[in-house]
Amino acid sequence: MITRKLFFRFPKSEIEKPIVYHLVKDYDLIINIFRARVTDNKEGYMVLDVTGEEESIERGVEFVRAFGVAIDPINKGVRWIEDRCTHCTNCIAHCPTNALHIDDRKTMRVTFTEELCVECLNCLSNCPYGACTSAF
Amino acid sequence: MKTYEEINRKIETGKAVVLTAEEIIDYVDRKGLDAAAKEVDVVTTATFGPMCSSGCFLNFGHSKPKMRISEAWLDDVPAYSGIAAVDVFLGATQLRYNDPANMNYPGRFEFGGAHVIEKLVAGETVQLFGLSYGTDDYPRREIRTWFTIDDLNQAIMVNPRNCYQNYNVAVNCSSRRIHTYLGILEPYMRNATYCSAGQLSPLLNDPLYETVGVGTAVWLAGARGHVYAEGTQHAPTCDRSPNGVPREGAGTLALTGDMKQMDPEFVRGVSLPGYGVSLSLGVGVPIPILNEQILKRTTVRDKDIVAPLIDYSHDYPEKTGRVLGQVSYAALKTGEITFDGRTVRVSAMSSYGKALAIAERLKDEIRRGDFLLAQPLAPLPRQQSMKGLKITEEPK
Numbered sequence: 182m183i184t185r186k187l188f189f190r191f192p193k194s195e196i197e198k199p200i201v202y203h204l205v206k207d208y209d210l211i212i213n214i215f216r217a218r219v220t221d222n223k224e225g226y227m228v229l230d231v232t233g234e235e236e237s238i239e240r241g242v243e244f245v246r247a248f249g250v251a252i253d254p255i256n257k258g259v260r261w262i263e264d265r266c267t268h269c270t271n272c273i274a275h276c277p278t279n280a281l282h283i284d285d286r287k288t289m290r291v292t293f294t295e296e297l298c299v300e301c302l303n304c305l306s307n308c309p310y311g312a313c314t315s316a317f
Numbered sequence: 318m319k320t321y322e323e324i325n326r327k328i329e330t331g332k333a334v335v336l337t338a339e340e341i342i343d344y345v346d347r348k349g350l351d352a353a354a355k356e357v358d359v360v361t362t363a364t365f366g367p368m369c370s371s372g373c374f375l376n377f378g379h380s381k382p383k384m385r386i387s388e389a390w391l392d393d394v395p396a397y398s399g400i401a402a403v404d405v406f407l408g409a410t411q412l413r414y415n416d417p418a419n420m421n422y423p424g425r426f427e428f429g430g431a432h433v434i435e436k437l438v439a440g441e442t443v444q445l446f447g448l449s450y451g452t453d454d455y456p457r458r459e460i461r462t463w464f465t466i467d468d469l470n471q472a473i474m475v476n477p478r479n480c481y482q483n484y485n486v487a488v489n490c491s492s493r494r495i496h497t498y499l500g501i502l503e504p505y506m507r508n509a510t511y512c513s514a515g516q517l518s519p520l521l522n523d524p525l526y527e528t529v530g531v532g533t534a535v536w537l538a539g540a541r542g543h544v545y546a547e548g549t550q551h552a553p554t555c556d557r558s559p560n561g562v563p564r565e566g567a568g569t570l571a572l573t574g575d576m577k578q579m580d581p582e583f584v585r586g587v588s589l590p591g592y593g594v595s596l597s598l599g600v601g602v603p604i605p606i607l608n609e610q611i612l613k614r615t616t617v618r619d620k621d622i623v624a625p626l627i628d629y630s631h632d633y634p635e636k637t638g639r640v641l642g643q644v645s646y647a648a649l650k651t652g653e654i655t656f657d658g659r660t661v662r663v664s665a666m667s668s669y670g671k672a673l674a675i676a677e678r679l680k681d682e683i684r685r686g687d688f689l690l691a692q693p694l695a696p697l698p699r700q701q702s703m704k705g706l707k708i709t710e711e712p713k
């Protein structure tokens with residue numbers, strides 16, 4: 182069993198389809214949704230962890246893609262813009278999962294481990310330099 | 318004993334021995350103070366963090382017909398124009414016109430004077446909107462135009478207070494979340510924030526102002542800047558450790574430098590939720606190793622520098638003077654302190670990472686012969702306290 186973090190972007194027409202239900206029932210996947218939202222212009226976003234056999238995940242992802250859902254493996258919901266980060270470390274105390282963390286306390290530089298992020302958005306309102314943003 | 322002239326001659330010929338305030342610690346441990354003082358010429362110190370008391374004078378040159386600007390906005394941020402016709406002063410913390418501030422608490426303060434300064438240094442286009450009452454010699458009454466820093470005659474940063482020698486560590490003892498200039502503080506002392514580069518910080522490496530004075534050349538965001546005066550609230554008479562290092566705020570520097578020479582990486586607008594706008598600046602200060610005593614002071618370590626732990630929910634705003642305790646920067650930098658049996662998560666507002674990068678850059682510039690030292694014209698005051706503001710019932 183493996184876990185993969187996925188970011189779905191739903192086109193206007195597909196937001197009403199019970200995609201998550203099918204992922205659980207037909208592909209035997211364990212789903213953990215961190216954050217989901219339908220925007221004003223009726224597009225949908227969802228950030229979730231899927232756990233299951235690698236092959237089932239692949240098939241599940243194919244199934245979702247068939248609905249025209251865009252799956253971006255790199256840009257997830259919360260984004261840390263390294264160029265804007267000053268390594269002030271202010272976010273460290275506000276991040277509940279250590280997704281934002283300091284590897285080496287001699288150089289005190291901050292890094293972001295996307296897989297650990299649970300999309301709580303604490304860092305977005307906190308970052309004094311606008312280095313943390315969200316795709317939706 | 319060395320003199321400024323001797324050190325500068327070595328810098329000019331590319332022979333100066335320069336180390337950062339971090340490197341010097343182990344170096345002196347290995348070589349001994351005597352030998353190291355003879356060898357080392359300069360120790361570079363640095364800091365990067367919000368410095369609210371900052372701003373810049375800009376000169377636009379004259380439009381045709383001419384205008385005596387009496388009110389000005391830069392990207393909708395008001396700039397002070399109560400000086401000559403086309404000079405303005407833009408303050409770092411000035412909010413954009415119509416910013417709701419804390420009306421919708423906590424305010425976001427996404428854009429202000431500091432962000433305009435960041436845009437200017439980055440070479441971006443900024444809008445000038447100006448009004449005037451019109452005079453015979455300056456008839457124009459309104460102007461709207463766009464410019465970059467290259468179009469200006471001068472863009473000179475003039476900061477009344479930078480580089481606080483030491484600083485408070487903020488906690489929140491109340492039961493509600495508070496928003497401060499040291500960041501968001503969770504209730505029941507769940508987190509603490511500090512703002513200093515500790516062992517790398519300029520005035521912690523020259524605690525008694527033996528080398529840094531009025532006229533000292535500093536690295537101000539990549540430009541060659543200067544200390545033009547003692548900083549506002551400069552209060553050297555304070556609680557000090559036996560090594561002379563202040564255990565609280567203490568000294569400050571007023572700095573100036575040419576914004577056209579600055580590097581945008583070290584000039585950053587800051588949005589502090591619920592508090593306001595500030596400007597983060599990178600400052601590097603070279604310490605000339607004139608004698609052993611000066612060298613010894615630059616070997617100060619994080620574990621030997623302490624800062625006062627202050628409750629920002631009550632003691633700070635009410636000015637009670639109560640200090641909860643003292644914490645060393647070594648402890649703060651571990652990311653966790655224990656206080657009153659509680660574990661408190663610690664993060665900073667200043668960037669040690671950037672301070673290190675600045676100390677390295679200044680070191681390289683001096684080694685290459687690109688940055689000469691300047692002997693101070695006058696020392697900083699060494700005895701002086703900070704006055705409070707009395708509220709009087711009647712005129713004096």
Ligand code: SF4
Nearest residue numbers: 266267269270272308
């Ligand atoms: S608060 Fe923002 S700028 Fe500071 S370390 Fe975190 S992400 Fe970087």
Ligand code: SF4
Nearest residue numbers: 276298299301302304
């Ligand atoms: S969204 Fe929450 S979990 Fe993710 S990095 Fe930001 S603070 Fe950490």
